[in-house]
Amino acid sequence: MNKKKKQIIEAAQTLFIKKGFSATPIQDILDTANISKGTFYNYFSSKIECLMAILSFIKDEVIDDRQQLALGKSPSDRDIFVKQIAARFHIDKKHNLMALFASLGSSDTAHQELKEFLNQQYLEEVTWMAERICDVFGDKKQKYAYDNAVTCFGTIHLTSKILMDIGKTEIPIEETINFALRQIEQTNVYPPFLQEDYFLPYHQKKNVAEKDIKNSLQQTLTDLDRLIEELENNKLTYYHRFLQEQLKTDDPDLLLMESVINSYQHALQYTELEDKGKYIKMLFVQLMEEKK
Structure with missing residues (x-):
């Protein structure tokens, strides 16, 4: 920085x-x-933007710490997973993040830009948790990964609050995390409630090469070919094919694509593919960043 x-x-x-x-x-x-x-x-441009930069700085520190913990270790190592979850809490405590949030008045937290930013960070954290649950507990948890991630996070946060309320602050966060993980280790009996598609826009794609992002964007659009046709929306079909043709070229017109991407995402609103539209927009933004 x-x-x-x-x-x-x-x-x-x-x-x-x-x-x-x-x-x-x-x-x-x-x-x-x-x-x-x-x-x-x-x-x-504003004090709000400065606050968001602070939160981004803390988030990047958490990501770096988690990557360091994982170096040379198996993705299925449960102890490393516990330490990675705990890293969020230790770093938040180091930066006195609870006091920082407590300093926000109701009018500040209602600020739309800040609200969306905080929601984005939280949903990215849930998505990270779901991916790591699959790493640690195996394919049997794939269908239930997001159900389990939300359950795990909720258990950790609520249990931590209760322990604080009753004065048991000496209990390490790692013990609370292990307690939460034990709650999700049991076999899931019912069909999953939260679907993976809901969280597509919140997958972190750090340090991905431009070529890989472009390929991911192309593949995502290709996978949607049949579903787009079934929507029977001529404008949407045109946008879809235009984006595919641009991505086939060595030097796509990103400025023109940006306009079409916005129209494409808008056309997918209120359809079963709305989350796919958000994911495509996210990939495109990353492609733009790589081109800078």
Whole structure:
């Protein structure tokens, strides 16, 4: 991260926890970070965007910590999985994230941009948990991965709150995590409730090569050929074929594709393929980032 940007983030985080998000004017951030207003707005368009940068910084730290824990270890190692889940809680505690969220007033949490950002982070975490459950417990959990991920997260958070409420704060988070995992180890009897397609837009694709993203986008569109035809929407079919033709070229027109992707996703709203549309948009955004 750019040194100056990191300096602003650290100053803002300290002030948000100490004074509260709403009670911290941008001028206080400028004074604490010893920067000019122009420098602040060079990196952030608003205080909300600065807060989201803080949360992204913490998220990246969690991802890096989890990757370090997994180095040289089997994906099915349950102890590593427990440590990876715990990493989120330890890093949140290190950054005093609970105090940071407590500093947000009701009007702040209602801010649409921030709300969507927090929802995105939470759903990405659920998706990560579902993928790791399959790694640790095997293919038998594939169908129930998202049911189990939500159950596991809910158990951890609620149990942690209850332990705090009754003063049992000395119990390590790892014990709570093991308790939660034991709840999902039992054989699932009923049909799964949460489907994998619901979470397609929240799969993390870090460090994926441009070629791989393009191939994933092409394959996803190809897999939808029959389903798109069945919707009998001429405009949608046109958008679908246009995107496929562009991806066949060595140098697709990304600006034109961006406009069509937005129309394509809009056309899929309120259909059974709405989640697929979100996933395709996510892949395209990643392709755009790789091209920069």
